Amino acid sequence: MKRRDFLKLAILTLSGISIKPFAHLFTKPAFADISIQRTNKGLPRWAMVVNLSICGKKDGCTDCIDACNRIHNIPRITNPKHAVKWIWNAPFDRVFREQSFDNMNEGLRKKSVLVLCNHCENPPCVSVCPTKATWKREDGIVMMDYHRCIGCRYCIAACPYGARSFNWKDPRPYIKEIDKGFPTRTQGVVEKCNFCEERIAKNLLPACVEACREGGLIFGDVNKEDSEVRKILSTRLSIRRKPHLGTEPKVYYIL
Amino acid sequence: MYDRGKIITGIIIFLVLLFIPFLYNFITGKATYVPEPVIGTSEKECVESKVFMRTDHMKLLDEWKETVVRHGVRNYKARNGKTYTIDITGTCMECHTDKEKFCDRCHNYAGVEPKCWNCHVYKKVAGR
Numbered sequence: 001m002k003r004r005d006f007l008k009l010a011i012l013t014l015s016g017i018s019i020k021p022f023a024h025l026f027t028k029p030a031f032a033d034i035s036i037q038r039t040n041k042g043l044p045r046w047a048m049v050v051n052l053s054i055c056g057k058k059d060g061c062t063d064c065i066d067a068c069n070r071i072h073n074i075p076r077i078t079n080p081k082h083a084v085k086w087i088w089n090a091p092f093d094r095v096f097r098e099q100s101f102d103n104m105n106e107g108l109r110k111k112s113v114l115v116l117c118n119h120c121e122n123p124p125c126v127s128v129c130p131t132k133a134t135w136k137r138e139d140g141i142v143m144m145d146y147h148r149c150i151g152c153r154y155c156i157a158a159c160p161y162g163a164r165s166f167n168w169k170d171p172r173p174y175i176k177e178i179d180k181g182f183p184t185r186t187q188g189v190v191e192k193c194n195f196c197e198e199r200i201a202k203n204l205l206p207a208c209v210e211a212c213r214e215g216g217l218i219f220g221d222v223n224k225e226d227s228e229v230r231k232i233l234s235t236r237l238s239i240r241r242k243p244h245l246g247t248e249p250k251v252y253y254i255l
Numbered sequence: 256m257y258d259r260g261k262i263i264t265g266i267i268i269f270l271v272l273l274f275i276p277f278l279y280n281f282i283t284g285k286a287t288y289v290p291e292p293v294i295g296t297s298e299k300e301c302v303e304s305k306v307f308m309r310t311d312h313m314k315l316l317d318e319w320k321e322t323v324v325r326h327g328v329r330n331y332k333a334r335n336g337k338t339y340t341i342d343i344t345g346t347c348m349e350c351h352t353d354k355e356k357f358c359d360r361c362h363n364y365a366g367v368e369p370k371c372w373n374c375h376v377y378k379k380v381a382g383r
Contacts, residue, residue, distance in 0.1 A: 145324045178376055186373040
């Protein structure tokens with residue numbers, strides 16, 4: 001190549017590149033740009049406190065569980081292998097295995113404890129998901145994108161709390177009345193509690209918290225110093241499930 | 256050329272067989288068939304322009320899906336300046352009430368099977 005040709009080409013290339021920043025002046029996006037519409041809301045950290053001295057006082061109360069099942073279109077499948085659960089009750093010695101011992105208070109040992117997704121600070125389910133169908137939002141909620149879930153169930157294996165369920169079959173026939181406000185799921189995806197992110201977006205409390213008339217469930221932003229959860233956590237002794245794993249659950253229990 | 260007769264007859268038979276479906280559709284008038292979706296609303300404008308929605312609604316819905324699920328943003332500011340709630344059941348199907356007559360007519364014609372309704376809910380029109 002001649003020196004002259006090289007210079008010509010170089011000038012042409014550089015002038016071509018220099019047009020790029022102004023290219024948007026000549027084209028229009030197909031539809032309004034969504035990234036501009038995103039608002040920076042500050043960063044809350046949602047957490048829940050289950051007060052076990054109040055919860056379960058009323059024998060066999062399932063108000064919170066029923067409310068969640070109803071608004072999230074959770075199927076009622078009797079076969080435990082296929083059952084789908086977002087929030088449910090389990091005996092204390094199963095939930096807090098490392099806190100249970102031989103001669104402990106029998107009432108407490110058999111007490112039913114409310115369990116749900118812990119929305120961990122270090123969620124193992126997120127680390128293993130190969131498609132990023134589950135991820136931790138900026139406000140700490142561990143979300144599921146059912147559109148993207150391929151049903152590999154790695155997350156079910158990774159979750160130390162058994163908080164995730166797989167849809168082995170089409171859930172629709174098992175839903176008594178479909179709530180139009182929330183989609184159902186489809187066969188072949190994993191699902192779990194979403195901390196009612198669709199209600200939080202509307203400034204509402206999670207359905208379970210709202211349904212509990214005894215005040216046994218407290219929900220709020222731990223980053224806010226005057227929030228009720230923050231006050232309870234800073235004044236009372238609370239326990240979390242399997243803290244030694246380092247997942248940092250955001251569902252706390254007070255006895 | 257050997258066996259000219261056989262080869263040419265063979266080619267003609269092949270061509271006739273190949274074009275039978277086209278001829279059939281042409282004679283029965285199916286070739287000019289155009290699906291007629293029932294819009295289901297007297298509203299003059301959709302979220303975006305009519306032309307855009309007709310050709311690119313799937314791109315918009317895909318973008319909407321990402322916006323709500325991945326970014327937690329539930330409002331869409333359209334180019335006409337109005338803000339819409341991103342909700343396929345609440346916003347789209349509020350106007351286009353009849354899924355069978357609105358969505359399915361074109362989708363069936365085009366041979367596409369979107370999986371929206373495996374999970375998302377739409378109002379069943381009475382009597383069907």
